Amino acid sequence: MTDTRKTPRGAFAIVFSIVLMNSIGFxxxxPVMPALIMDVADVDLAEAALLGGVLSVSYAIMQVFFAPVLGNLADAYGRKRVLLVSVFTFGIDFLVMAMAPVFAWLVVGRLIAGIASSTNSVANAYVADISPPEERAGNYGLMGAAFGVGFIVGPVIGGLLAEFGARAPFLGAAVLGFANALFALLCLRESLGESDRRPFRFVRANPVGAxxxxxxxxxxxxxxxxxxxxAVAHFVLPATWSFYTIERFAWSPQQIGYSLALVGIMMVIVQGGLTPWIVPRWGVPKSALVGLVFAILGYVGYAVSPLGWMMFVVIVPHALSGLSMPAMQSMMTERVSADSQGELQGAIGSANSMAAVLGPPLMTVLFGVFSDRDAFFYLPGAAFFMAATLTLLGCMVLLRVTAAGSTQE
Incomplete structure (x- = not known):
């Protein structure tokens, strides 16, 4: 592990703040993405859901190939430089989308962001650099809490800014992105020492090589x-939540914002408060399994809720799914050397991005097909049932790994 004596005392707080501001921008x-797509493309809600899937896939395809590149660059040249490029590019993406006269501009913005954006992956490598192994799961939980705080503050701000038009939230997010890049430039210290770096090699800087x-x-x-x-299952939330709640319960942007704010509050409680407390007591494998079980229950709950207020109720236990990723990340980082932590995070990012290629179109198509009033079977929650099934598959694989005792390898 990297010599933490080279890292300033406030290093974790600074990288936490960078991820927090990035999450707020997102x-x-x-809450307003459906409205912007409908405005720019001049389509109805069902068609906007499909175009939203196109945007998500455009972003994800770029990340599939470039996340390993950025991860390897972070191992070769340090974390700070890659973080700066990533955060600044998010600001450009939001600005392009705010100014988009046609739908193609939205696609271009997402492509640019997908090529250079790897904020969370590099930040997680930074955390691995400065954290002893026994504290990594808890610290990853806190990083997840930063994302949760972003979902408390961000959607509420977005809902309020939407009163000035569908483009106003994107302008606000762009300003925050550029401010975040300036903060990282001035305050973040490099965490990866020269002795822990390795030469950049193209043969490793791709999904297969990683x-x-x-x-x-x-x-x-x-x-x-x-x-x-x-991750494929999880994409049911960002890909269809706004569309599903509008179709099923006729929610406004403000109501969508409040629901996402509750998601953020629960993420903060679980990942920032419960994860550092639960994982040392239950152990990493059990914590991961419990998280996946609650994910399954949550997806089914969303699919069958007949009333809007019940969605708020389901959000609370579903938040315990947040135990799974910090625990699994900790299991992986413990088996990787210091000079490959960025590469590991790039591989994780690539896996998540491949999921993002498949997840949004899968979930939005399921929603679009089964929410059509002329569908052979009207079931707007079909995408949530698919998410539950996929998570069950992941749970079975994890159970096999832990039952075989291979987590001790």
Missing amino acids: GIIV LRQFRGSTVVMALLFVTFVV
């Missing part, structure tokens, strides 16, 4: 697969 645009580096570890490969299928 959260700002979520996976080859970890094929010797059964646990890492199994957990990367679980990460992939669980």
Whole structure:
């Protein structure tokens, strides 16, 4: 592990703040994305859901190929430089989307962001640099809490800014993105010492090359697969939540913002408060399994809720799904050397991005098909049932890994 004596005392607080501001920016645009797509493309809600899937896939395809590149660059040249590029690019993306006269501009903005954006992956590598192994799961939980705080503040701000038009939240997110880049430039210190760096090699800086580096570890490969299928399932939320709640309960942007704010509050409680307390007591594998079980229950709950207020109720237990990823990340980082932490996070990012290629179109198509009033079977919650099924698959794989005792390898 990197010599933490080279890292300032406030290093974790600074990288936490960078991820927090990045998450707020993302959260700002979520409640109004359907409105902007409908305005720019001149389509109805069902068609906007499909176009929203196109945007998500455009972003994800770029990340599939470039997340390993950025992860390897972070191992070769340090975390700070890559973080700066990533955060600044998010600001450009939001600005392009705010100014978009046609739908193609939205696609261009997402492509640019997908190429250079790897904030969370590099930040997680930074956390691995400065954290002893026994504290990593808790620290990853706190990083997840930063994302949760972003979903408390961001959607509320987005809902309020939406009163000035569908483009106003995107302008606000762009300003925040550029301010975040300036903050990182001035305050963030490098965490990866020269002795822990390795030369950049193109043969490793791609999805296949990254996976080859970890094929010797059964646990890492199994957990990367679980990460992939669980991520596909998770994309039902950002891809269809706004559309589903509008179709099922006729929610306004403000109501959507409040629901996402509750999601953020619960994420903060679980990942920032419960995860550092639960994981040391239950152990990493059990914590991951419990998280996946609550994810399954949550998805089913969303699908069958007949009234809007019940969605708020389901959000509370579903938040315990937040135990799974910090625990699985901790399991993987413990099996990777210091000079490959960025590469690991790039592989995780690539797996998540491959999931993002499949997840949004899968979920939005399921929603679009089964929410059509002329559908052979009207079931707007079909995407949530699919998410529950995929998470069950991941749970079974994780159970097999832990039952075999291979987590001790």
